[in-house]
Structures are given as C-alpha cells and as structure tokens.
Amino acid sequence: MAGSGLVLVLNAGSSSLKYAVVDAASGASRLREKVERIDESGWDGAFAEVSDRLAQAGIDAGDLAGVGHRVVHGGPRFTTATVVDDAVLAEIRELARLAPLHNPPAAAGIEAARAAWPGLAQVAVFDTAFFADLPTAAATYAVDRAVAGREHLRRYGAHGTSHAWVAGQAARFLGRDLAEVDQVVLHLGNGASAAAIRGGRPVETSMGLTPLEGLVMGTRAGDLDPGLVLHLLRHGDYDGGPLDADALEDLLHHRSGLEGLAGRHDFRDLLGAVDAGDADARTAYDVTCHRIRKYVGAYLAVLDGADAITFTGGVGEHVPRLRADSLAGLDRLGVEVDATRNEQRTDGPRLISSEASRVAVLVVPTDEERAIAAQVAALV
Structure with missing residues (x-):
C-alpha cells in the first residue's frame, strides 16, 4: 500500500464536490469539506482547490493510500469496489443511461482526479453493489425476458454503501x-430509499433500475404507474411544447417529488410551509409519510417481522417529526416511537422506540465516506 492508511474520498455532484480524508484504520476524518459552483470554476479548478486544502492540512499525495469515488450506478458488471482504468471509466460513462444525474459528474470527477494525482490508485465504489445479489424474486421485473436480458433490466437499488454501513x-x-x-x-x-436487510444481506429495496423508483424524494417522484408515463408521452405538453423523452426525464428528475407537489425540495422549507398552513406543503408531507409507512409495512411482511427499523440520512437523522408521523399507527405491528426519546438529539446511534415496542426503532448516522475509505484500503 502506498503512503499511509489515509484515503481521499470524493463524491462528485453536478455542480459540487464533497471530499474527505479518512484514516481507514481508525475511521477518523482529517478533512470533510465541499467545493461548490463547479459549473463556474470547472473540474480543474475544483481539484486545484482540493489540492490546496490538502496541502494546508499537511497532507500530500504521498500520504494517501488511494482515492475513493462514490459512483451511483454500477450496472450488471460492477458488484464490488473496482480500481479504475480507461475501460472502467468508459463503462461508468456508459451507465449514465441508468443514472443520468449521477454517473456523468462521477466520471468527470474520476477523470480529473486521475489527472491531478496520477500516481494514486483511483477506486470506484458503487451504490448498487450492495444489492447485486438480491433474491431473484425481488430483483426481477415482470417484463418480456428477452427484452430484459438484452437491456439488463432488473432492480439495482442505490444508497447501498449507506445501507450496508448503517445496518452494521x-x-x-x-x-x-x-x-x-x-x-x-x-x-x-433529498434522495431516499428503503431496504429490507436480513442478517446483513439485502432482500428487497425501493429503488429500481434507476434511482427514480420508490419513496418520495426532493425532486423525484418515486413510485409511479408506468401508464402515467405513457399517457404523458402521448398526450402531455411541457412548458407549452411536446413532452418528449428528454422533457419527461427533466420532469421526473427535477420537477417532481416535494418540488413538484409543494414548490420546494428542502425539507426545512417544507415543514415551515406546513406550519404556515400551506395546503400543498401539507399534501406533500402527508404523501411522503404515507409512502414511508407503506414501505415499512411491506418490508416487515418480507422479513416476517423485524428486530429494528433504522432511520438515517440527512432527513432521517434530523427530522423527529417525520420519524414519528411515518411510523404512527403501526403499534399493532409492534412499532411504537417514544416521543421524548425521539426528540432528543445526540451525535451517535440512539434508540427512539418505547419500552413497549417489540421492534427497536433507531437513529443511526450514516458515514459513507468512512465506508468507502474502508473498501478502498482493503482493495489497494
């Protein structure tokens, strides 16, 4: 292994770059920061800024074991963390057809990182990898087998790095x-997903072929009747023009979910509007809670009961109201949230269920950077 046990972890978005330097052995972070407005500065400028910050923190390339990149979609091939070469990078770009919002900036980030640190191993860690061995009954869509085979149609899931870490x-x-x-x-x-995990292995998850399926999200609709999509393609219009595939993609990725229902995608803004009496915000909030409750009930059935329900992610960890309202009315299934415990705020994992609850309800902070760093260190 080159350098020490430090791993630079990168999460490239369309206009921002989150990065962290993590000691893979201890899990301690040396840096956790973000570069914004990359569309203005370009990737070269973003990585120059990262290099400057590393230098200011006393870290140079020789101190790093490798660079880990969060990549949302690995398709059928990438089921484990993978060292990136030209062929792997080309496939990540090709998989943008399944994750058009996420894979292109990840590929751009990898390309820029390879140029900035050519002597370091670049490792892609895929959100879909955790769900690669979903049971066939859960992974299979009931469409023509020949079409599904040609197009690699199956449930791939997402947020797998987070789900695996939090479950542990x-x-x-x-x-x-x-x-x-x-x-x-x-x-x-802002993105949201549920997973049923039996003994550390996933048996069901809400996101599907792409990250569009499942729970209500900040700007994505989640579950839809496919007939709705066909109806819009045949009869809909979009800002006064025909609703073609590109416009439909924009609608489902950017103008749906909380944004589509209430005109706002930040959950803090949504709750403020709910409290101010905004009827559209109330509907968006209620739909979100209903969808979560429906998935919890379905996954309790898949698992034949559960030992725990675990909340994580920015909203899951920090919005007690959503946790309480999403699980309200599940007491006959053995799920009861304690109001006082739920409102308490601490940094680490905590129990929020009542003493009478047969199912433990937990809040567990996710740490995708630490999980990625561990996979990079194990590989390189």
Missing part, C-alpha cells in the same frame, strides 16, 4: 451479531 452500526448498537439482525433501513434525504 445498528447491529453493533444493539449488541448483536449482524447475521442475527433483521431490519428495515430508511435512508431519507
């Missing part, structure tokens, strides 16, 4: 072996 942390908090714990993990943020 939840088991540790409960003082149990991960292989003994069945749980529903709810990763709730």
